[in-house]
Amino acid sequence: MPIDATLPYDDQNIFARLLRDEIPSRRVYEDDWAVAFHDIAPAAPVHILVIPRGSYVSWDDFSARASADEIAGFVRAVGHVARAQGLVEPGYRLLANTGPHGGQEVPHLHVHLFGGAPLGMMLAR
Template sequence: MPIDATKPYDDENIFAKILRGEIPSTKVYEDDWAYAFEDINPQAEIHTLVIPKGRYVSWDDFSAKASDEEIGGFVRAVGEVARAKGLVEPGYRLLANIGGHGHQEVPHLHVHIFGGHPLGPMLVKRT
């Protein structure tokens, strides 16, 4: 169910629990700023999630409140994961869902990295 990205951070969300080690995950990458792990319900051959270690609900929350160091560290981590997965060439897709219309389901900022095969058009045009 999509969430309201304007609500306060919920320390009981599934990604907060993963960061605390309360729920297992298949770690791909970790540094001071980010944690990356494989999606448990992959939508592409490669489907990895990258989350900041800070308490941010959405991209909007993160871009407004995170320090320059946190933002830089997180963006670099996303790039590092994509390179480590060998996705720079032939290409990949990044996706961050924000709020109800964006169909955000977990109230912790996360970026999906999709790749491994041609992904097709971005969105289906609505008529």
């Protein structure tokens, strides 16, 4: 069910628990700024989620409150994962859902990296 991205951060959300190692994940990357792991219900041959280590509900929350170092570190982590997974050529999709209309389901900023096959149109017409 989509969530309201304007609500306060919930430190019991699944990604907060993953960051505390309370639940397992198939991590492919981690550094001081971000953690990347395989999605448990992949929507493409390659489907990786990248999350910041900080407590941010959405892209809007992150862009408003994160430090310049956090923003740069997170963006660089996303790029590193795309390159390490061989997604740059022939291409990939980067997606961040925000709020109910965007279909956000977990109240922690996360970016989806999709690739490994032609992905088709971004939105159904």
